[in-house]
Amino acid sequence: MTPFGERLRALRRQKGVSQKDMATDIGVSAAYLSALEHGHRGLPSWATIQKILGYFNLIWDDAEDLVALAQASEPRVVVDTSGLSPAATELANLLAARIGDLDEETLKELIQTLVRDRKRQ
Structure with a gap:
């Protein structure tokens, strides 16, 4: 699970909605939402992040925190150290x-x- 997936699951559970219902409401498949929560999908598109922020009515610091978690949650990272020490x-x-x-x-x-x-x- 990624930090973004963990936070997304916590927000969804706080709201008391199923993956299926949330997925329908934001226009993605339940399988995609499950993959985001479990860290099997990388960074969601900006449009999807915006839908998630709107779904949970997140603004200001809360929105920035979730966006930062999304950006830090790529499960398959490639590190290019060519030219470094x-x-x-x-x-x-x-x-x-x-x-x-x-x-x-x-x-x-x-x-x-x-x-x-x-x-x-």
């Missing part, structure tokens, strides 16, 4: 090889480190 290539390869073995605490620590670094730039 050897350390960048090593990090990308280690992460690719080990990400499935990392516990949630370690994952959260890595995310926090990278987010802090991005904010400093």
Whole structure:
């Protein structure tokens, strides 16, 4: 499951609607909505994101947060390290090889480190 899929499922459950009903209301198939929630589909189109924001009446910070989660939820990532330092290539390869073995605490620590670094730039 992706961060976007997890949040989408939580919003849908808070509203008390089924995948089938929500899918019908926003004009997508129930299978597509299920795939989004389970992380089997990548970033939804901007039009679909807008429909989801409208469906849940999300505005301002809540809307920005959901859009950011969608952008950070591509389940099949390709990292091109050509032209970067050897350390960048090593990090990308280690992460690719080990990400499935990392516990949630370690994952959260890595995310926090990278987010802090991005904010400093």
